[in-house]
Amino acid sequence: MKTLSKPNNQNQAINPRPEIELLLSCVRPHIDDAISDRITALVKENIDWEYLIKTAHGHGLISLLYTRLNSICLHAIPQSALNQLRSMFMAIAGRNLFLTGELVKLLNLFKEQGIVAVPYKGPVLANLIYGNVALRQFCDLDIIVQAQDIFAVKKLLLAQGYRPKVEMTHAREIAYLEAKTEHTYDFIHDDKGILIEIHWRIAPKYITPIEPKDLWQDLEPFSLAGTTVSYLPLEDWLPILCVHGSRHMWARLSWLCDIATLVHKHPDLNWEKVLKQASTFGCRRILFLGLFLAHDLFGVVLPAEIWQQVKAEPLVSAIAPQVYSQLFDQVKTSDKxxxxxxxxxxxxxxxxxxxxxxxxxxxxxxxxxxxx
Structure with a gap:
């Protein structure tokens, strides 16, 4: 038995503007006839297209919004709005392909030097979840390595024309890498306009204890742009993506959309392993919150036994309104x-x-x- 996938349109904590309902409907992982009809009806209302496009861009959802509107109700969209969406989509797709090429080049370079590196989010996640690198907005590249490889990675990046975002003495670098408050060493390529975040942790230690050594035994091969790269199984990614979203108080709907789409497209997830990983990482409540929000906002279907555990966590439903405030209110939870x-x-x-x-x-x- 599975939970109902009907969206929670009666949730008073969610912004009632038709533009928000239209955006949420368009980026759902599964759009049935009823949702498609609702989208068609919404675009015929007095939609503030400037507000909708600005909001979608801020939440990293332009690509999904455009492709869904384009396939469901192309001729009902004002031409000026359609042209703007199409232009933004093409720019995102071009940038994503450029970044994907750079990522593949660097991963091959690291592999040649015997450095195990795992792409984090970005192009691989876009392919893994959406099946198309153009459908997920990302503006930089994230790569996970082990702490002992940081200086070798730095040397290789410097040779490729990158520079540290913040210049540090060697002594300060050592202190920086040992600090519980840090987790990335950032590099910039000025000519290419690329920012690369080299992670030796998933997030600062006060956010999560997850480190590469906890994940390396699970690495799997993944095909990206004709190259085989190392990647993590979905059972690792689900709690990690929830930790990432929670770290930023779920400020972007795209992070929840990633989670909802991952769960929807992979019904064969090993939920026992997901829960075990979440318990090990101390993020079981964060995982349940992410799943609750994905269900509440996007109608994602969860296995009945998982949904029962989510509902049995008393603080999840109490915390959710804080997230909705962060997502939709003018005065956000973090402003209070x-x-x-x-x-x-x-x-x-x-x-x-x-x-x-x-x-x-x-x-x-x-x-x-x-x-x-």
């Missing part, structure tokens, strides 16, 4: 007094993780360095 801090404390199930986050918040309060 201690809103971000309280969210991050609530969403953690382990006491040690709550304490670590509070420590990082107090460090920021005392030093003024925004590390939390």
């Amino acid at each position: 007094f201690l809103g971000r801090t309280l969210y991050h404390i609530q969403v953690r199930e382990r006491l040690q993780d709550k304490i670590l986050y509070i420590q990082s918040f107090l460090y920021w309060m005392m030093t003024g360095e925004k590390k939390y």
Whole structure:
């Protein structure tokens, strides 16, 4: 038995504007006849197309919005809006293909030097989830390596014309790599306009303890642009994507759309492994929150036993309105007094993780360095 996939149109915490309903409907992982009819009806309303396009772009959903509108109700869209969407879609597709080529080149370069590197999000996730690199917006490249390979990676990137985003002495580099508050070493190619984030952790330690050594035994081959790269199984990616979205308080709908589409397109997920990984990483509540939001916003169908566990987690439904405020309200949860801090404390199930986050918040309060 599965849960109903009907969207929660009665949720009063979700922005009632027709533009928001249209956007949510267009980016659902599965569009049946009823949703298609609703999209067609919505575009005939007094839609503020400027607001819709601006909102979709801010949430990283232009590509999905354009392709769905183009296939469902092309002739009902004002020509000026259609032209703008098409132009933005083509620009995103071109940029994504350019970044994909650069990623493949660098991964091959790392492989030649014996460095195991895993692309994080970006082109591979777009192919894995959507089957098309053009359908997921991304503006930079993220690559995961082990901490001991950071300096070898830096040397290779410098030889390719990249420079560190922040120049550091070697002593400061060592301290930076050992800091619990850091997780990426960023490089910029000025001529190509590319930012690369080299991850030796998935996120700062006060967000999650996940490190490459926890994942390397699960690596699988994946075909990208004619090249075989190392990648993680979906059972690892699902909790990792939830951790990433939660770290940023789910500020972009595209992150939830990724989760919803992953679950919808892969009904053979090994949910036992997903739950085991989430428990190991201390992000079971974050995983359940991501699944709850994906179901609530996009009608994604979950196995009955998983949905029962999600509903049985009492804080999930209590935290969800904070996320909707972050997504849709003019005054967001993070704008409110201690809103971000309280969210991050609530969403953690382990006491040690709550304490670590509070420590990082107090460090920021005392030093003024925004590390939390």
